[in-house]
Amino acid sequence: MVFGINKKYFSYIxxxxxxxxxxxxxxxxxxxxxxxxxxxxxxxxKDSLIGYHVYLGSKVRLxxxxxxxxxxxxxxxxxxxxxxxxxxxxxxxxxxxxxxHPTNLISTHPAFYSNNKVFKTFANKNQFKEYEEIVLGxxxxxxxxxxxxxxxxxxxxxxxxxxxxxxxNVKPYEIVGGIPAKHIKFRIDKKLINKIRSTKWWDKxxxxxxxxxxxxxNHKIFFKYFExxx
Numbered sequence: 001m002v003f004g005i006n007k008k009y010f011s012y013i014x015x016x017x018x019x020x021x022x023x024x025x026x027x028x029x030x031x032x033x034x035x036x037x038x039x040x041x042x043x044x045x046k047d048s049l050i051g052y053h054v055y056l057g058s059k060v061r062l063x064x065x066x067x068x069x070x071x072x073x074x075x076x077x078x079x080x081x082x083x084x085x086x087x088x089x090x091x092x093x094x095x096x097x098x099x100x101h102p103t104n105l106i107s108t109h110p111a112f113y114s115n116n117k118v119f120k121t122f123a124n125k126n127q128f129k130e131y132e133e134i135v136l137g138x139x140x141x142x143x144x145x146x147x148x149x150x151x152x153x154x155x156x157x158x159x160x161x162x163x164x165x166x167x168x169n170v171k172p173y174e175i176v177g178g179i180p181a182k183h184i185k186f187r188i189d190k191k192l193i194n195k196i197r198s199t200k201w202w203d204k205x206x207x208x209x210x211x212x213x214x215x216x217x218n219h220k221i222f223f224k225y226f227e228x229x230x
Contacts, residue, residue, distance in 0.1 A: 040075060051086065064131075065096075068138065069202075081150065082134040086202040091144035091162065099130040100150055137172065138202040156197055159187060172197060192219070199226045 025041055035050050040058030048065045055072035056062065062079045068086035073079065077090060080097035084090075101108040105128075110117055113127040132151035136142075140154055143162030154160065154170040161177030161184070170176050173193045175184045186193070204212075215222045 038072075057092070074144070081131040082136070082148075084136045085138035085140065085156070087139045088136055089141045091142055091146065093145045094142055095147045096134050097131055097150050098147065100128075100132070101130075102128050157187065157193070192223075195223060195226075 021041055025039055025043065028043060028045060029037060029039055032050055036053050037050060038053075038055040040056065040060065042059045043056050044061045044063070045056075046063045048062045048067070051067055051069035051071065053070050054067055057073055057075035057077070059076045060073050060079070061077075062073075063081075065079045065082045065084065067073070067079075067084040068088070070086055071084055071088040071090070073090040073094075074092040076092050077094040078096065079094075082096040101110070102113060105113065110130075111119075111121045111123070113123055114121055114130065115123045115125055134148055134150060135153045137154060137156035137158065139157045141159045142148070142154075143160055143164070145163045146160050146166065147164075148154070148160075148166045152166050152169060154166070155172030155174065157173040158170045159175040160166055160170065160181060161175065163179070164177045164181040165179045166176065167180045170181070171186075173186050173188055173190075173196075175187050176182060177184050188196070201216075212225070215225050
């Protein structure tokens with residue numbers, strides 16, 4: 001029994017809704033079939049660009065954004081006004097691009113500076129820029145429960161530790177964490193950062209990646225390959 005209702009009867013009641021949920025999912029998959037998109041359920045995509053072999057977990061919301069090849073996003077993450085590079089790993093319950101409120105006006109309420117809300121406002125046009133674009137480089141790892149404020153740039157290869165609130169730019173291959181997020185260390189020797197970025201390995205085609213994936217398991221072999229094949 002479920003809340004006093006027979007389980008079989010309960011599942012029968014839910015069946016039309018579940019059919020609708022899977023219909024919406026299949027509609028999105030069909031729309032992006034040429035991209036080989038992987039989807040959970042309850043995913044929302046609006047006014048966004050999707051790369052190849054992207055995965056969006058259940059209840060992910062993507063709006064006014066862009067996500068590059070092979071990047072994945074885990075469940076319950078909200079992405080707004082954000083440009084995400086290739087091969088990025090994004091944890092669950094992350095929030096990108098939360099709207100700002102003015103702090104120098106009489107009131108912080110959008111009723112007085114915005115005209116695009118679902119609730120009543122008095123302004124006849126937008127008087128304040130609520131959203132600033134967030135940019136993630138390539139090969140970025142964002143841990144779970146992270147909040148990234150508008151206008152922040154996160155460099156290639158960076159890591160944001162779980163639970164952090166990012167209020168300022170993160171350098172390439174830098175690891176940050178905390179509230180607000182602060183520098184912890186660089187994840188590789190700083191002398192190697194420019195060398196890795198110069199290879200632009202994330203722009204290689206699928207065939208090259210399949211044939212050379214073992215390069216990514218050893219620093220020496222990786223750098224030796226690119227020194228020889230420049």
